[in-house]
Amino acid sequence: MASKIEEKLYLTRFQAAEQSHLTVIDHDICLTKCEEKWCTHFCPTDVYRWEGTRMHVGYEGCVECGSCRIGCPYGNIHWVYPEGGKGVVYRLA
Ligand code: SF4
Ligand code: SF4
Numbered sequence: 001m002a003s004k005i006e007e008k009l010y011l012t013r014f015q016a017a018e019q020s021h022l023t024v025i026d027h028d029i030c031l032t033k034c035e036e037k038w039c040t041h042f043c044p045t046d047v048y049r050w051e052g053t054r055m056h057v058g059y060e061g062c063v064e065c066g067s068c069r070i071g072c073p074y075g076n077i078h079w080v081y082p083e084g085g086k087g088v089v090y091r092l093a
Contacts, residue, residue, distance in 0.1 A: 006042055012063060017086035019057040022068065023078040024048065030055045034074060042071045063088045 024030060030037065031053060039048035039055070045063050049056045064087055069079045081087065 009045065009063070011091045012087045013091070015058060015086050015089065016060040017082045019083070020057060021080050021082040021087070022057050022059045022062060024055050024057060025076050025078055029074050029076050034072075034076075039068055039077065040073055041065050045082050 028084065030050075037048070037050050037055070040046070042048055044065060044067070045061045047062050048060050048068075049058065059082075062082075066079070068077045
């Protein structure tokens with residue numbers, strides 16, 4: 001049985017939607033107010049990557065844990081489920 005998150009991620013498949021279901025609402029807030037870039041810490045699959053002046057969102061790897069709905073201290077991430085049938089698919093093991 002898988003135990004570590006890295007092992008569990010091997011048990012997932014992704015069917016990426018064409019449009020991101022995750023949106024950084026205001027990139028200036030990330031740049032000027034959020035020194036810690038918290039989303040790069042709390043996302044378990046490293047969806048958020050700081051690229052110097054802008055937050056890159058690799059939505060294709062999102063496991064839909066929902067952390068960024070509540071984790072961004074500025075409420076700066078708009079989160080919805082991916083469009084029907086897309087996104088992560090879990091297999092039990
Ligand atoms: S936690 Fe929120 S405000 Fe901070 S960098 Fe991430 S999206 Fe921007
Ligand atoms: S829902 Fe979870 S996995 Fe997806 S981007 Fe947010 S923190 Fe990362």
